[in-house]
Amino acid sequence: MMMKSLGRLTSIGIVTLLFLSGCASAPPAPTSIPDQPQATSSLVVVVASDLFVAGNPRVPFVLFNGDKPFSGARTIQVTAYELDGATTTSGWTGEAAAYEDYEIPYWVVYPELPHPGYWGIGTRIQLADGTTTSGEFAIEVVDHSDSPGVGDRALASHNRTLKTEPDIRKLSSDSTPDLNLYQMTLADALESGIPSVVTFATPGYCTSRLCAPVLNSVKAAAQELGSSANFIHVEVYKTFDPLVHADEMREWNLTSEPWTFVIDSQGTITARLGGPVSLQELTQALEPYLIQ
Numbered sequence: 001m002m003m004k005s006l007g008r009l010t011s012i013g014i015v016t017l018l019f020l021s022g023c024a025s026a027p028p029a030p031t032s033i034p035d036q037p038q039a040t041s042s043l044v045v046v047v048a049s050d051l052f053v054a055g056n057p058r059v060p061f062v063l064f065n066g067d068k069p070f071s072g073a074r075t076i077q078v079t080a081y082e083l084d085g086a087t088t089t090s091g092w093t094g095e096a097a098a099y100e101d102y103e104i105p106y107w108v109v110y111p112e113l114p115h116p117g118y119w120g121i122g123t124r125i126q127l128a129d130g131t132t133t134s135g136e137f138a139i140e141v142v143d144h145s146d147s148p149g150v151g152d153r154a155l156a157s158h159n160r161t162l163k164t165e166p167d168i169r170k171l172s173s174d175s176t177p178d179l180n181l182y183q184m185t186l187a188d189a190l191e192s193g194i195p196s197v198v199t200f201a202t203p204g205y206c207t208s209r210l211c212a213p214v215l216n217s218v219k220a221a222a223q224e225l226g227s228s229a230n231f232i233h234v235e236v237y238k239t240f241d242p243l244v245h246a247d248e249m250r251e252w253n254l255t256s257e258p259w260t261f262v263i264d265s266q267g268t269i270t271a272r273l274g275g276p277v278s279l280q281e282l283t284q285a286l287e288p289y290l291i292q
Contacts, residue, residue: 043070045123045135048106048210049274050256052141053149056110059121059139060275061096062210063107069209071105073098075126080111083118083138096123102278103213116143146253149272154196154263156187157248159234172235173204178219181233186248189230190267195289197221197229197282200249201258202236210276214258220279221286228290264289 048060063070076096092112099106113119122136148155162182165171171182189196199218206212215233222231236257238246249257262271262285271285 042066043125043133043135045121045125045137047121047137047139048276051145051147051274052113052139053145054113054115054141054143056112057141058108058110058271058273060106060108061121061123061137062104062276063125063135069104071100072128073107073125074128076107077124078109078111079122079124080113081120081122083120091119097281099276099278099281101280102217102276104209104276106210106276106278108281113141116141147255147259147272148252148261148269150269152269154186154190154198154261154267154269155251156190157234157251158185158187159232159246159248160238161185170239172233173202173237173240174215174233175204177233178222180222181219181231184230184232186232186234189232190263192230192265194227194265194291195229195286196232196263197260197286198232198234198263199258199260199277200234200236200246200252200254201260204240205237205243206258211258214260214275214277217277217279217282218260221282224279224283225286225290229286262286262289265291 042065044064046062046064048062049058052059063073078094078096080092082091094109094111096107096109099108111121118138119141120136120138123134125133125135127133160171161184162168162171162179168177168179168182186198189198197218199214201211201215203212203215218231218233234246234248236246236249237243256274258275260273260277260282261269262273264270270289273281273285
């Protein structure tokens with residue numbers, strides 16, 4: 001579900017859990033996975049992001065066994081198919097990548113979804129004991145996004161830093177902030193000649209275990225890669241009492257959180273990562289653009 005106004009800003013993780021419980025507005029439920037046998041299982045597959053643009057969007061998802069995250073899958077084959085009334089037509093098929101270095105293990109796939117509409121995502125899950133099961137979910141694909149995407153020029157925002165606001169408690173809701181993430185504006189980062197990572201997140205106000213650890217991944221990457229890239233955290237709120245959205249959220253047209261962007265040395269966005277992002281996935285997205 002994609003929220004339509006900044007006044008209804010929500011956490012991607014919260015949207016995911018609402019989708020699981022059936023409380024959120026959702027696309028039509030898939031009826032069956034084409035050419036794929038069904039199996040009785042207590043596993044539930046849950047999408048972990050909320051904005052998918054036609055093409056090859058990043059689709060992260062999580063396995064749950066009841067209300068507990070499940071990490072006993074060995075491989076997951078994904079089939080994407082268009083939902084068109086009572087018929088379903090198989091489309092793209094491929095393997096999902098696992099990211100277990102996160103508080104809740106998750107999987108990512110980049111299916112080929114050539115046009116807007118409702119799409120079913122079917123999964124064939126091989127478990128650690130060699131048995132297989134299946135699960136499915138549906139997503140809405142749109143033709144474009146108002147927020148910057150892969151291939152777009154990153155916006156030269158003049159976000160607050162410790163130079164302009166020395167009180168870190170006003171810059172971040174993180175309980176253990178890394179001060180290095182609040183030293184540079186996005187405008188300065190784009191002129192630095194090295195890649196950048198910027199994450200829009202509010203760890204102190206995110207109630208989901210899917211979104212809160214994203215900033216931990218960014219902090220870990222910053223410590224690991226040092227000065228080879230810029231790392232910036234933009235807090236979702238510019239004031240906490242009352243909660244007022246940061247100007248940068250409006251500037252970037254972001255209506256949910258968290259979002260993490262990887263930007264190359266020329267200022268072009270090379271990855272837009274919604275929802276959970278582990279250290280491994282973030283490093284994989286950034287490494288090709290590091291200057292050796």
